[in-house]
Amino acid sequence: MNNKKKRVNLQRTVEKTVIRDEQNSRITFAATNPTGAVLERLHSKLTGLNEEAVEASRSVNGTNRVAKEKQKTLAERLAGAFINPFTAILFCLAIVSAVTDMIFPTLGLFGCVPEDFDCLTVVIILTMVAISGVLRFVQESRSGSAAEKLLDMITTTCTVTREHAPKDEIPLDEVVVGDIVHLSAGDMIPADVRILEAKDLFVSQAGLTGESEPIEKTPFVADKSDSVTDYTNILKMFFS
Numbered sequence: 001m002n003n004k005k006k007r008v009n010l011q012r013t014v015e016k017t018v019i020r021d022e023q024n025s026r027i028t029f030a031a032t033n034p035t036g037a038v039l040e041r042l043h044s045k046l047t048g049l050n051e052e053a054v055e056a057s058r059s060v061n062g063t064n065r066v067a068k069e070k071q072k073t074l075a076e077r078l079a080g081a082f083i084n085p086f087t088a089i090l091f092c093l094a095i096v097s098a099v100t101d102m103i104f105p106t107l108g109l110f111g112c113v114p115e116d117f118d119c120l121t122v123v124i125i126l127t128m129v130a131i132s133g134v135l136r137f138v139q140e141s142r143s144g145s146a147a148e149k150l151l152d153m154i155t156t157t158c159t160v161t162r163e164h165a166p167k168d169e170i171p172l173d174e175v176v177v178g179d180i181v182h183l184s185a186g187d188m189i190p191a192d193v194r195i196l197e198a199k200d201l202f203v204s205q206a207g208l209t210g211e212s213e214p215i216e217k218t219p220f221v222a223d224k225s226d227s228v229t230d231y232t233n234i235l236k237m238f239f240s
Contacts, residue, residue: 044178
C-alpha cells in the first residue's frame with residue numbers, strides 16, 4: 001500500500017514538474033521575442049480576438065479559473081475539531097484519572113479499596129472534550145460556509161480588447177490565452193501576461209519574490225534568464 005502511494009505521489013510530482021517546465025518555456029518565449037512573434041504564436045492580434053477565436057482558445061487551454069483547495073470531508077473536519085493539543089492534554093488527564101480513580105479501586109491495587117471508586121473527574125474531562133470539539137466543529141463549519149457565500153458574491157472583472165469592442169469589461173474567468181488585456185493602477189493582474197505597451201508601470205511582487213519595493217516593468221524584449229520572475233516585460237497573475 002505504501003509503495004502504491006509513493007508511486008502515485010512520484011507520478012504527481014513528475015506531472016507538476018512537466019507542467020511547470022512547459023509554463024516556464026512559454027513565458028520565456030513571450031519575454032525574449034518581439035510582439036509580432038508572440039501574437040503569432042498565440043494566434044492573436046492587437047485588435048483582439050473574435051468570438052470563434054475565444055472559444056477555440058478556451059477549448060484548448062481551459063478557463064481562467066484558479067483551482068480551489070479540495071473541500072474537506074465530514075470525517076476530516078470532525079478529526080480536525082477533536083484532534084488538537086488541548087484535547088490531547090485533556091485525554092491524557094482523563095486516562096490518568098481513570099487509572100487512579102477507577103481501575104486501581106476496582107482491582108484493589110496500591111492500597112485502594114472499591115469505596116475509593118470515583119468517575120466524576122473522568123466524566124467532567126470527557127464532557128469538556130466533547131463540548132470543545134462540537135463548538136469548534138460548528139464554528140468552523142459556519143465560518144467556512146460564510147466565506148464561500150462571500151466569495152460567490154464577489155465578481156472580479158478585467159478589461160480586454162475583443163474584435164467587437166476596443167475595451168470590453170468581462171469576468172476574470174472569461175479571459176483566454178491571446179486576449180489583449182488593459183491594466184490601470186490598482187488592477188488585479190488576471191493572468192500571466194506579456195507587456196506590449198506601458199508607461200510608468202510598477203508592480204509589487206512581494207508575495208512572489210519577497211521584494212518589498214515595487215518593480216518597474218517595461219515592454220522591451222528581455223534577455224533569456226534562469227528565472228521567469230526576472231523578466232521585466234512579464235506580469236504574473238494576481239500581482240499588481
